[in-house]
Amino acid sequence: MKRLLILLLLTGFHLTVIGQSTIARIKYEQAEEAYNNGNLKEALTKLDETEKMLGSINPKILYLRIMTQKLLLDKGNYSFGLLDSLRKNTGYYIKNYESNTALEDKFREVFVVYELLTKYPSTKEEYDKTENAKKEREENKKAKKLSEVLKINRFVDSLLNDYKYKPGLSYDQYKKINPEGLSELVREKNNPNYYYRPVKFFGNLYPKGLRYIKQSTYNSNEKIDTLCVITETTKKENEKNLFFQKWDQLIRANVTSEYLVIVSKIDSLGNVVYGKTTTYTINETDEIPTGITVKLITAVNIHYVEITFNNLLFNSKNKRQ
Numbered sequence: 001m002k003r004l005l006i007l008l009l010l011t012g013f014h015l016t017v018i019g020q021s022t023i024a025r026i027k028y029e030q031a032e033e034a035y036n037n038g039n040l041k042e043a044l045t046k047l048d049e050t051e052k053m054l055g056s057i058n059p060k061i062l063y064l065r066i067m068t069q070k071l072l073l074d075k076g077n078y079s080f081g082l083l084d085s086l087r088k089n090t091g092y093y094i095k096n097y098e099s100n101t102a103l104e105d106k107f108r109e110v111f112v113v114y115e116l117l118t119k120y121p122s123t124k125e126e127y128d129k130t131e132n133a134k135k136e137r138e139e140n141k142k143a144k145k146l147s148e149v150l151k152i153n154r155f156v157d158s159l160l161n162d163y164k165y166k167p168g169l170s171y172d173q174y175k176k177i178n179p180e181g182l183s184e185l186v187r188e189k190n191n192p193n194y195y196y197r198p199v200k201f202f203g204n205l206y207p208k209g210l211r212y213i214k215q216s217t218y219n220s221n222e223k224i225d226t227l228c229v230i231t232e233t234t235k236k237e238n239e240k241n242l243f244f245q246k247w248d249q250l251i252r253a254n255v256t257s258e259y260l261v262i263v264s265k266i267d268s269l270g271n272v273v274y275g276k277t278t279t280y281t282i283n284e285t286d287e288i289p290t291g292i293t294v295k296l297i298t299a300v301n302i303h304y305v306e307i308t309f310n311n312l313l314f315n316s317k318n319k320r321q
Contacts, residue, residue, distance in 0.1 A: 073086060170220065171222070184209070213226070251280050260281070
């Protein structure tokens with residue numbers, strides 16, 4: 001009877017061990033799947049559960065843990081705890097599995113990670129110092145960007161003010177603000193939502209002032225979609241260069257290259273080479289919904305500067321308040 005009881009106990013223990021081993025294998029496979037799918041934190045959790053069930057660590061689990069931690073480190077936003085743990089894990093792997101020839105390829109990978117860690121802070125104090133410097137750089141970058149955005153928006157506002165335009169106005173509303181600007185415009189017969197200045201075949205074809213207005217419908221109470229004005233005009237070649245250069249310098253002084261698209265020929269020094277049309281477009285972003293394009297145009301021996309205000313772009317983002 002006593003022997004039978006001992007046999008039953010041993011059998012139960014053996015079955016428990018087999019069950020735990022099977023579950024541990026499943027947990028490890030789940031960790032591998034999470035790793036392959038990029039779910040790195042989940043992979044580490046499954047590895048913790050695997051180790052807990054087995055009651056010990058092995059090179060297979062440790063290798064996957066190191067590779068997972070390495071990917072987390074590569075993402076850049078890491079804690080000192082992760083860094084310290086990875087350093088300990090690589091050190092343990094190298095110390096305990098160096099002589100295991102079956103692990104040679106994986107050992108090489110772990111050793112590469114081990115050497116890489118020499119480039120990272122080795123103490124909490126060094127880590128804190130590095131993180132504080134990183135935060136300061138990020139804050140300075142944000143402050144610089146904010147300053148640039150504010151400067152661009154002030155420039156945009158100045159253009160709106162100079163040409164008596166406010167985004168969101170209807171034709172009738174704009175007429176109250178700038179009646180003299182609309183005095184020479186006529187409505188096109190075949191396109192009644194388009195108002196334009198008729199071409200004069202004698203004198204200046206492109207005089208300063210309002211050039212055209214477009215609406216989505218012919219109803220004068222509807223919002224203006226696009227408004228175009230001519231700011232400068234001349235027939236003289238030397239005057240063309242003067243005011244083209246003036247506008248180029250004005251735009252570049254107020255809009256940094258990150259937010260500016262220039263379509264033109266550029267010489268080896270980075271200067272604009274004025275051709276038939278040089279176009280400056282201020283990029284639309286969440287902070288800068290500009291809807292403004294400036295064109296420097298040469299046509300029929302006449303040179304002029306044209307600004308287009310696209311109300312659709314102004315309306316697409318509503319953050320310039």
